[in-house]
Amino acid sequence: MAELFAIDDAPIDAGRLLAAVGDPAAGASVLFLGTTRNENAGRRVTRLEYEAFATMAVREMRRLARQAGRRWPLRRVAMVHRVGVVPVGEASVGIAVSAGHRAEAFEACHWLIDRLKELVPIWKKEHYRGGTVWIGAQQGGPPPPRRRARRAG
Amino acid sequence: MRVRVRFFASLRELLGPGAPRAVPAGTTAGALWDAIVRATPAAGRVRVRIAVNERYVDAGHALADGDEVAFFPPVSGG
Numbered sequence: 513m514a515e516l517f518a519i520d521d522a523p524i525d526a527g528r529l530l531a532a533v534g535d536p537a538a539g540a541s542v543l544f545l546g547t548t549r550n551e552n553a554g555r556r557v558t559r560l561e562y563e564a565f566a567t568m569a570v571r572e573m574r575r576l577a578r579q580a581g582r583r584w585p586l587r588r589v590a591m592v593h594r595v596g597v598v599p600v601g602e603a604s605v606g607i608a609v610s611a612g613h614r615a616e617a618f619e620a621c622h623w624l625i626d627r628l629k630e631l632v633p634i635w636k637k638e639h640y641r642g643g644t645v646w647i648g649a650q651q652g653g654p655p656p657p658r659r660r661a662r663r664a665g
Numbered sequence: 666m667r668v669r670v671r672f673f674a675s676l677r678e679l680l681g682p683g684a685p686r687a688v689p690a691g692t693t694a695g696a697l698w699d700a701i702v703r704a705t706p707a708a709g710r711v712r713v714r715i716a717v718n719e720r721y722v723d724a725g726h727a728l729a730d731g732d733e734v735a736f737f738p739p740v741s742g743g
Contacts, residue, residue, distance in 0.1 A: 634742025648741030
C-alpha cells in the first residue's frame with residue numbers, strides 16, 4: 513500500500529487511511545477523525561471552509577510523521593486534511609497510525625493531531641449567519657463575526 | 666534580487682495571492698514583511714508566520730535570489 517499524506521478537496525475516506533497503515537507487524541491501528549462542529553465560541557456555525565498551502569502542508573505532515581517515528585516504535589502513519597467547504601458533521605482531518613502495540617499508536621496519534629494543529633499550514637474559515645471569521649488570524653480570542661448589516665430590533 | 670511572495674488565508678484576502686518582487690540583496694524575511702505592512706498597514710494586525718521555500722523561518726532569515734517567501738496567519742487546521 514502506497515503511503516498517504518495529502519491535502520484533498522474530496523470527502524475523507526477512513527478506510528483508505530486505515531489501509532495505508534496496514535502492516536503485518538502491527539498489533540494496533542488507531543484512526544483519528546476531526547469532524548466539523550456546528551458551534552464555536554457560542555456561535556452557530558453554518559459551514560466551514562479550509563485553505564491550505566498544500567505543498568508545504570504535505571511536507572510538514574511527512575516531517576511530523578518522521579518525528580513521531582523517532583519518538584515511538586511505529587509501523588506506519590497516514591495523514592489527510594480536507595480543503596474547500598466541509599459541511600458540518602463531516603471529517604476535515606484524518607490521521608491513522610499503526611504500531612506493534614496500542615499504547616504507542618494512541619500516543620503518537622494524539623501527538624500528531626496536536627502538532628498538525630500547531631504547524632501544518634492550513635486555515636479554517638467559519639461561516640455564521642451574517643458573517644465569517646478566519647480562525648487563528650485574530651489577536652486574542654475570536655471576535656464576533658463581521659456583520660454585513662445591522663439587524664432590526 | 667527577486668523573490669516570489671505568497672500570501673494565504675486572511676492575508677491573501679487582504680493582499681492578493683502574491684507576486685514576484687524585487688528586493689535589495691541581503692533583505693531579511695522580516696524586513697520584507699515590514700515593507701509590506703508599510704504599504705498596507707491593515708496587514709500588521711496579523712501575527713505573521715513566515716516560510717521560505719516551504720520551511721518556517723524567523724524574521725531574521727536572510728533571503729536569497731529566487732526564494733519563495735510565504736506570509737500567513739497562525740494556522741488553524743484540524
